[in-house]
Amino acid sequence: MNKIKQDNFALGLLMGIGSILISSGIIILVLSIFGKTLTDDPKILLFSFIIPILLMRWYVKLKYLLSARGIILTIVFGFFVLGYYLFKIGAFASSGLNLLNS
Numbered sequence: 001m002n003k004i005k006q007d008n009f010a011l012g013l014l015m016g017i018g019s020i021l022i023s024s025g026i027i028i029l030v031l032s033i034f035g036k037t038l039t040d041d042p043k044i045l046l047f048s049f050i051i052p053i054l055l056m057r058w059y060v061k062l063k064y065l066l067s068a069r070g071i072i073l074t075i076v077f078g079f080f081v082l083g084y085y086l087f088k089i090g091a092f093a094s095s096g097l098n099l100l101n102s
Contacts, residue, residue: 005062012059012070016052019071020078024048042091045082049075 004015027048031037038045052075059068086092 005064007064007066009066009070012067013074014070015055015067016071016074016078019051019055020048020074023051042086042089049078052078 004011024045027044028038031040031044052071056068056071056075059065059071
């Protein structure tokens with residue numbers, strides 16, 4: 001427990017990346033148990049950012065701001081990457097966009 005209670009930017013980056021990867025792996029595992037795939041609803045991966053947000057809040061409460069900054073950086077970068085991926089596969093397209101084109 002003392003290993004993760006450090007104020008270190010690199011530790012925050014690693015904790016942020018690790019928690020995003022672990023939580024998205026759990027989401028994919030749960031989806032496969034229920035017989036679903038990510039192509040059914042790819043926006044479900046947005047839930048993988050809940051654990052890093054809670055982890056960032058914990059580091060801010062402990063006043064370990066360098067670690068919190070590392071987690072914030074991974075969250076922001078992850079949101080941009082996931083948003084770009086969702087935009088590229090057309091996950092944000094809805095029937096409302098067709099009204100604008102007519």
